[in-house]
Amino acid sequence: MGDTSSAGQVVYDGRLVTADGEAILAKYDDWAINFFRQQKLIWSSWGPTITLESSDHAWIDKIRFGIRKLDGVDCTRLRLFFLSLLWRAAATTLFEFKAVSMPPDEEAQLRAMVLHGEAEPYHFYPVTLTQLITRGFPHNYSAVRQIKREPVPDLTTGSIKEDAWQEIDIYRFFFDGLIAHIHINADAKEVEEKGSVFAGRGNEATDRL
Secondary structure (H helix, E strand, O other): OOEEEEOOEEEEOOOOOOHHHHHHHHHHHHHHHHHHHHOOOOHHHOOOOOEOOOOOOEEEOOOOOOEEEEEOOOHHHHHHHHHHHHHHHHHOOOHHHOOOOOOHHHHHHHHHHHHHOOOOOOOOOOEEEEEOOEOOOOOOOOOEEEEEEEEEEOOOOOOEEEEEEEEEEEEEEEEOOEEEEEEOOOOHHHHHHHHHHOEOOOOEEEEEO
16 A cells, blocks of 8 residues: 655555555545644644644643643544554565564454554554654654653552553654654553543544653
8 A cells, every 4th residue: 555654755665555545545644644734743734833832722731741632533534544554564565664564464454444444443553642842853764663661650649650661562653743653562451541542532632742
């Protein structure tokens, strides 16, 4: 399937799909770029502004975490867009995406979900978003696989434990100031409990800042 892009540059593999498949991907891509611009999730949508303005957006716990809430989001489409990117990266033989690989059965399942517009199961490669709210230099990052560390909250108080961390295996995609972390081997219960932290459920989404 079609093209994979980052920070305004496009890496294209025309051998992945037929014209019908390309049309499916184009719908995901067109919707996503319009959504990113409308919500000012990418630097190119800010105009001359250096730092994201927050006056017309809802923020959650801005001081401690910096989490931005977006209402009225077609989260199913948002999740499917990122799943389509992941499938493209896994299926292509292009050097730029050599870090992305998965078992054949998972690749086949991913392809079917993208083809038929099925966002579930949500714990299958769930996606979290991080937005960089200060503009940086234009650049292009290929998808990478890495381990990220997150603090673990206390189950009783909800407060963050300074000395407790969990390591999470992810694929990272970068889009003009918007970073997507696609979790590998995610726990279904954790995905259910965290709700809108993972893109794809309901009509609201959150991203970290």
